[in-house]
Amino acid sequence: MSTSHPIRTVISPGRYAQGRGALSRLGELTKPIGSKPLVVADDVVWGLVGDQVTASFADADLPLTRDGFGVYATAKAVETIAARIAEVGADVVVGVGGGSVIDAVKAAGHLAGIRWVSVPTVASTDAPCSALSVIYSEEGAFEEYRFFPHNPDLVLVDSQLVANAPVKFLVAGVGDALATWIEARAVATTDATTMAGGLPTMTGTALARLSWDALWENALPAIAAVREHLVTPAVEKVIEANTLLSGLGFESGGLAAAHAIHNGLTAAPQTHGLTHGQKVNIGSVTQLVLEGAPTQEVRDFIEFTTRVGLPNTLTEIGLTTDDVDDLTRVAEAATAEGETIHAMPFTVRVPELVDALRSIEGFARQVRADAGLPEPVPHRAH
Numbered sequence: 001m002s003t004s005h006p007i008r009t010v011i012s013p014g015r016y017a018q019g020r021g022a023l024s025r026l027g028e029l030t031k032p033i034g035s036k037p038l039v040v041a042d043d044v045v046w047g048l049v050g051d052q053v054t055a056s057f058a059d060a061d062l063p064l065t066r067d068g069f070g071v072y073a074t075a076k077a078v079e080t081i082a083a084r085i086a087e088v089g090a091d092v093v094v095g096v097g098g099g100s101v102i103d104a105v106k107a108a109g110h111l112a113g114i115r116w117v118s119v120p121t122v123a124s125t126d127a128p129c130s131a132l133s134v135i136y137s138e139e140g141a142f143e144e145y146r147f148f149p150h151n152p153d154l155v156l157v158d159s160q161l162v163a164n165a166p167v168k169f170l171v172a173g174v175g176d177a178l179a180t181w182i183e184a185r186a187v188a189t190t191d192a193t194t195m196a197g198g199l200p201t202m203t204g205t206a207l208a209r210l211s212w213d214a215l216w217e218n219a220l221p222a223i224a225a226v227r228e229h230l231v232t233p234a235v236e237k238v239i240e241a242n243t244l245l246s247g248l249g250f251e252s253g254g255l256a257a258a259h260a261i262h263n264g265l266t267a268a269p270q271t272h273g274l275t276h277g278q279k280v281n282i283g284s285v286t287q288l289v290l291e292g293a294p295t296q297e298v299r300d301f302i303e304f305t306t307r308v309g310l311p312n313t314l315t316e317i318g319l320t321t322d323d324v325d326d327l328t329r330v331a332e333a334a335t336a337e338g339e340t341i342h343a344m345p346f347t348v349r350v351p352e353l354v355d356a357l358r359s360i361e362g363f364a365r366q367v368r369a370d371a372g373l374p375e376p377v378p379h380r381a382h
């Protein structure tokens with residue numbers, strides 16, 4: 001074990017590029033990174049972007065090989081991509097789609113010893129910018145974080161593509177990004193180790209805060225615009241907050257209870273079919289409860305996330321206050337050794353976490369009723 005003093009550190013992608021039509025620049029911006037790309041995208045995504053990516057690579061004189069992708073970033077999916085990298089002799093791997101394909105591609109690039117590029121086609125998570133992947137079982141339960149020595153060399157987001165996608169993806173990304181500040185501020189108080197492998201910096205913490213402020217100001221108009229597939233300045237800001245600010249903010253600012261609770265929730269089959277950001281939002285509300293945050297702050301968070309369209313009750317993630325056994329399993333997974341919940345300024349134990357989770361149902365219903373907001377609609381896992 002090292003006896004040296006801990007360091008404060010910030011890590012980031014080599015380049016972040018965002019804008020309407022940015023996909024047409026993919027070939028040009030990938031060329032300095034590698035000359036033999038392997039592109040990984042599922043058939044839905046390839047149906048949306050295949051022509052543009054093909055044209056952009058042709059313009060840059062880059063050869064194109066595209067492989068498909070399944071549903072989850074599993075160990076097997078990672079191995080399959082790594083094997084294909086070796087087979088085609090690729091020197092850069094490009095993940096195009098949501099957080100799952102991007103995570104699988106990052107892990108495969110690392111395994112194969114080549115560089116990697118993220119092309120998110122939705123602003124649904126802060127996966128594209130980070131130097132880590134979240135690995136799942138074939139059933140979609142959280143297995144492990146894998147950390148890499150560097151971030152993607154390029155993250156490229158086409159804002160029009162993001163605005164064309166169903167709005168639920170942007171909503172999920174807002175949920176993932178709101179958690180970033182709630183977690184980073186907890187980590188800043190404990191000075192715990194972040195996902196970047198050091199203590200938090202002013203920079204990481206401030207970016208997490210900036211993400212929160214940008215969302216509080218722009219999320220509602222951006223969601224309204226994306227419903228109509230429009231790109232407005234608010235949409236651009238929310239895409240940047242969800243993808244870049246939240247990415248840098250969570251990685252170099254640190255994760256705490258909200259994401260550990262998300263990981264715990266993946267152990268409950270009732271939550272399958274929900275997006276990452278939806279489950280994270282339950283984690284955020286629960287973290288606020290565990291912290292004993294000011295009541296007005298919890299109220300504001302419940303009201304805002306209801307307006308955004310995020311779940312803040314158990315009902316909306318397919319659970320009830322009676323599911324004590326399931327919630328105990330969730331709490332056990334969330335408090336497992338190595339989980340980021342241990343970055344909180346106090347010890348979180350299973351019984352307290354189960355009660356905090358059960359408590360959000362009644363309080364969120366009350367807040368929503370007081371504010372004239374709709375009652376929660378039950379989620380049914382498929």
Ligand SMILES: NC(=O)c1ccc[n+]([C@@H]2O[C@H](COP(=O)([O-])OP(=O)(O)OC[C@H]3O[C@@H](n4cnc5c(N)ncnc54)[C@H](O)[C@@H]3O)[C@@H](O)[C@H]2O)c1
Pocket residue numbers: 042044045048071073097098099100101103121122124125126127128130131132133134161162164165166172176275276277
């Ligand atoms: N590594 C990290 O730092 C990090 C951070 C946050 C989340 N994550 C991970 O990200 C994953 C969740 O990612 P996700 O929520 O993006 O879901 P996803 O990647 O699992 O699924 C996205 C789905 O949307 C479809 N899709 C993509 N672009 C589309 C478009 N433009 N229009 C229509 N459909 C489109 C895809 O075909 C796919 O079915 C989880 O595994 C989570 O752990 C990782």
Ligand SMILES: [Zn+2]
Pocket residue numbers: 125126176259276280
């Ligand atoms: Zn997340």
